[in-house]
Amino acid sequence: MPELPEVQHAADSLGMQIVGARIACVERLDWPRMVETxxxxxxxxxxxGRQVRGWGRRAKWILLDLDDGWTLALHLRMSGSLTVHPANAEPDRHTHLALRLEDGRRIFFHDTRKFGRARLLDATGLAALDAAHGAEPLSETFTVEHLAELLQNRKRAIKPLLLDQSVIAGIGNIYADEALWHARIHPLRPAADLSASEVxxxxxxxxxVLRQALANGGSTLRDYRNSYGARGTNQDHFNAYDRAGRPCPRCGATIVKTVVAQRGTHYCPICQTIP
Ligand SMILES: [Zn+2]
Known part of the structure; x- marks a missing residue:
């Protein structure tokens, strides 16, 4: 699933292409459950008739700012992609939402697994989406002290806590494993037990790990493409994620794969121990 770096690139590559353009119509919506509201x-x-005035990202949502106070929020979920095409392009059978711009270009929301979602939100709806999500980990307000506050008194294991979008937004399975490897923290450590230096x-x-992934255009495991259709290269730079059976780049021990909170979890048994 695309995480913060991939969603940021998807938002930027879409927004740069269509800012200022006006949506002529929805040409196709053959999977109505895709539209939540x-x-x-x-x-x-x-x-x-709505004009695209700007774009942004909140958690794993792509946000297109439209005129009259509307925001088109798009979530790629497991396998979605958004791409911009010339007027003569034809959507394939996995394109469940297609928009035509007044300049003739088309935007395809392609999704083989159909978990992708769209919401058209007014200011109240946008505020509710914002309130449902936790801290943005690359924001200026996400300090060490803020993270310490988020972890204190929480008995949950640190890995599932990092995946909880209502606590910290945008981190998924890849960057949780990579961040814990970076910090030498075992994924099952209770969050409240971490020392100040571990926090x-x-x-x-x-x-x-998020900044490195942004610099590498995100990670493409299977489906992820930005809105120009390009893959990321950060999958070539993982230290723990998807590296079971291979040596830890820091100590040489064999990276282990286990299951934590129903998610495949990769860690180094020597660098990341339970005291
Ligand atoms: Zn190691």
Whole structure:
């Protein structure tokens, strides 16, 4: 699933191509469950004629700022991608939402697994989406002290806590494993048990792995593409994630794969121990 770096690149590569353009119409919506709000017919009616004024990202949501105070929020979930095409392009059978711009270009929301979602939000809806998500880990306000506050009194294991979007937004399975390896923290350690120096190391790890992934265009395991259709290269730089049976780049021990909170979890049994 695309995480913060991939969603940021998807948002930027889409926004740069379509900012200033006006949506002529929704050309295809053949999987109505893709639209969570409002009702599909209202979604189609409200989008017609809207101009794209800007773009952003919140957690794993791509946000397109439209005129009249509307925001089109798009979530790629497992296998979604958003791409911009010339007027003569034809959507394939996995393109479940297609928008036509007034300049003739088309935007395809392609999703083989159909978990991708769209919401058209007014200011109240956007505020609710914002409130449902936790700290943005690359924001200025995400300090070591803030992370320490988020972890204190929480008995949950640190790995599932990092995946909880209502606590910290944008981290998924890849960057949780990579950040914990970076900080030398075992994924099953109770969050509240981390020492001050471990919290600082985790803060550094979270930001380092996200920034590295941003610099590498995100990670492409299977489906992820940015909105120009390009793959990321950060999968070539993993230290723990997807490296079971291979040597830890730091100590040479064999990286182990286990299951934590139903998610495949990769760690080094020598660098990341339970005291
Ligand atoms: Zn190691």
């Amino acid at each position: 409002p009702a599909p017919d209202e979604f189609i009616a409200l989008l017609a 600082a190391a985790l803060h550094d790890g979270i930001r380092a």
